[in-house]
Amino acid sequence: DAKTTQPTSMDCAEGRAANLPCNHSTISGNEYVYWYRQIHSQGPQYIIHGLKNNETNEMASLIITEDRKSSTLILPHATLRDTAVYYCIAKGAHSGGSNYKLTFGKGTLLTVNP
Amino acid sequence: NAGVMQNPRHLVRRRGQEARLRCSPMKGHSHVYWYRQLPEEGLKFMVYLQKENIIDESGMPKERFSAEFPKEGPSILRIQQVVRGDSAAYFCASSPGLAGGYNEQFFGPGTRLTVL
Numbered sequence: 001d002a003k004t005t006q007p008t009s010m011d012c013a014e015g016r017a018a019n020l021p022c023n024h025s026t027i028s029g030n031e032y033v034y035w036y037r038q039i040h041s042q043g044p045q046y047i048i049h050g051l052k053n054n055e056t057n058e059m060a061s062l063i064i065t066e067d068r069k070s071s072t073l074i075l076p077h078a079t080l081r082d083t084a085v086y087y088c089i090a091k092g093a094h095s096g097g098s099n100y101k102l103t104f105g106k107g108t109l110l111t112v113n114p
Numbered sequence: 115n116a117g118v119m120q121n122p123r124h125l126v127r128r129r130g131q132e133a134r135l136r137c138s139p140m141k142g143h144s145h146v147y148w149y150r151q152l153p154e155e156g157l158k159f160m161v162y163l164q165k166e167n168i169i170d171e172s173g174m175p176k177e178r179f180s181a182e183f184p185k186e187g188p189s190i191l192r193i194q195q196v197v198r199g200d201s202a203a204y205f206c207a208s209s210p211g212l213a214g215g216y217n218e219q220f221f222g223p224g225t226r227l228t229v230l
């Protein structure tokens with residue numbers, strides 16, 4: 001799995017967009033970018049994943065650069081409940097019994113302030 | 115639609131005792147994964163199981179730890195003769211096991227093991 005680099009921490013004002021960056025300069029062509037988050041004392045929660053096209057779901061948007069060396073997770077209107085550690089993971093698609101290990105780094109602690 | 119369930123949520127054991135952690139996957143999911151999170155560290159993969167089969171246990175300590183996922187009932191992570199260093203949060207995840215499809219992992223709330 002490609003190594004990812006994320007800032008240690010970020011702050012965001014409630015109601016504003018939170019933009020969380022992730023560098024994955026060694027990502028290979030068949031590796032996806034996954035985002036999970038872990039709210040304090042809870043299990044990780046899947047947010048979104050993508051290969052090369054931008055993706056959006058009810059939780060967030062994922063913007064992947066054209067060269068795929070970096071990406072940004074966007075929470076459009078952050079709330080206090082979005083305070084969590086956000087993990088960016090690059091790995092192959094979990095398909096047919098392969099590429100199943102999720103490797104969690106230290107992630108980014110996002111603090112949403114009132 | 116119930117999510118992944120783990121019990122107990124908190125478990126206290128004395129050194130030398132056994133710890134049994136249970137995980138019931140989401141309905142329709144046949145693949146289970148266990149991860150461990152030591153204090154102030156990220157989650158580390160331990161083991162991947164399908165019904166009645168251990169697929170990959172490369173992240174499991176070689177001694178005292180075992181896991182199973184029987185045909186009926188929950189997956190069990192068993193730690194024999196616990197030591198203080200086993201104190202951690204243990205998370206279980208499950209996925210549908212779609213051959214050729216994307217298998218997102220859904221995590222449970224975790225079991226926090228404290229060894230006195």
